[in-house]
Amino acid sequence: MLSDNEVKELEKLANENRQNVIKMVYNAKSGHIGGSLSAADIMTVLFHKCMKTVPECFESKEYNSRDRFVLSKGHVSPVYYSVLSQLGFFPKEELMTFRKLGTRLQGHPSLFCPGVEVCTGSLGQGLSIACGIALALKLDKNPAHVFALMGDGELQEGNVWEAFMQAPQRGLDNLTVIIDRNRLQIDGCTENIKALDPLDAKLKAFNWDVIEINGHNLIEIYDSIQKAKQNNMPTAIIANTIKGKGVSFMENNAGWHGKAPNKEEYEKAIKELNNNV
Numbered sequence: 001m002l003s004d005n006e007v008k009e010l011e012k013l014a015n016e017n018r019q020n021v022i023k024m025v026y027n028a029k030s031g032h033i034g035g036s037l038s039a040a041d042i043m044t045v046l047f048h049k050c051m052k053t054v055p056e057c058f059e060s061k062e063y064n065s066r067d068r069f070v071l072s073k074g075h076v077s078p079v080y081y082s083v084l085s086q087l088g089f090f091p092k093e094e095l096m097t098f099r100k101l102g103t104r105l106q107g108h109p110s111l112f113c114p115g116v117e118v119c120t121g122s123l124g125q126g127l128s129i130a131c132g133i134a135l136a137l138k139l140d141k142n143p144a145h146v147f148a149l150m151g152d153g154e155l156q157e158g159n160v161w162e163a164f165m166q167a168p169q170r171g172l173d174n175l176t177v178i179i180d181r182n183r184l185q186i187d188g189c190t191e192n193i194k195a196l197d198p199l200d201a202k203l204k205a206f207n208w209d210v211i212e213i214n215g216h217n218l219i220e221i222y223d224s225i226q227k228a229k230q231n232n233m234p235t236a237i238i239a240n241t242i243k244g245k246g247v248s249f250m251e252n253n254a255g256w257h258g259k260a261p262n263k264e265e266y267e268k269a270i271k272e273l274n275n276n277v
Contacts, residue, residue: 002049002222010218011125012277013086014044018246020082020095026266030098031107034256035151036079038182038215038241045221046147046178047083050229053089066145068133070118071182072126073151074108075258081113089115102247123158126150127177131163134175145229146175152249153185161206167234167273168207176228180215182243184254199238207275208236215239247272248263 002010017040025031047053051067071080078098085092090104090113097103104112108121117133120126130148138146152158167175181199183190190196200210209231213220223240228235243257244250247269261269 002219006049007218010044010048013048014041014218015246015273016086017044017079017082018272020085020092021078022247022261022266022269023271024078024081024098024194024273025260027096030258031260032075032258033078033261034184034243034250034253034258035073035180035182036076036244037245037247039073039076039149039180040245041080041216041218042149042178042180042221042239042241043079043083044216046149046225047087050225051147052144053115053178055163065142065144068117068130068137068146070126070130070133070146070148071120072130072148073123073154074120074126076151077105077109080116081233084113084115087115089113098219102220113137116138123151123154124160126154127160127163128166130175130177131166131170131172134167134172135170138170138172143243144174146172146230147225148175148177150177150179151185152179152181152183152190152196152199153193154188155179155196155199155262164203164206164208172234175230175234176225176231177234178225179236179238181238182239182241184252186254186257187255203236203238208234208258210236210238212238212240215241216245232239246276 013275021036054063054066098105109116113272134146211224213224224237252258
């Protein structure tokens with residue numbers, strides 16, 4: 001259970017992550033804002049309160065027992081990098097090198113960046129990778145947990161459903177998938193392009209435990225992840241979110257899927273986020 005003080009601290013961290021996303025994409029003049037903002041609360045709670053992370057420690061005994069994370073929707077790397085910087089994987093000043101020549105912070109996550117477990121970006125592949133990691137941990141009798149964050153648009157990829165079949169078949173109760181259900185993808189509404197609903201029923205039919213939450217309610221995010229970690233079967237958390245969350249003119253606007261703000265839009269966005277502190 002999160003205390004009131006913990007919730008307040010997480011709210012500040014999530015807001016900082018949103019501001020970092022805006023600053024990084026504006027500075028790079030490219031990047032993916034909408035999905036980064038919708039996932040900011042999920043990423044903040046997951047990394048700061050639910051995952052076992054080991055920032056400095058490739059030599060330490062605890063390194064092998066760290067929890068693993070796969071950012072299947074690899075294009076939302078800005079929020080991933082922001083969270084990693086908060087945890088001390090690299091200096092926060094490095095965030096402004098995002099998408100610059102020679103940077104460790106590539107447009108999609110790569111192993112150049114400290115804290116990144118898997119190179120991702122080709123949508124639909126992250127869950128298969130996560131299944132492989134979870135199975136390997138099982139075979140090694142390693143108690144670490146595997147988390148994968150997916151976009152709802154990428155659930156239209158066929159191999160996603162092969163992976164959804166594989167996890168229960170292999171008894172991967174050490175695997176939790178969080179679906180950022182903001183209902184928008186680059187071409188518009190997911191339900192107009194290739195409908196996913198009823199998503200919960202489909203996942204249950206594939207023998208997953210399903211938890212549906214408000215993906216911007218920090219307590220619901222925390223409680224659902226804690227429950228998933230104790231589950232005896234693979235768990236899918238459907239986190240209902242708002243694309244562009246936190247910036248009024250970006251919210252529920254598919255046009256902000258992969259677009260950088262101009263100077264006026266940047267200043268307006270940062271002002272709104274500052275007012276939310």
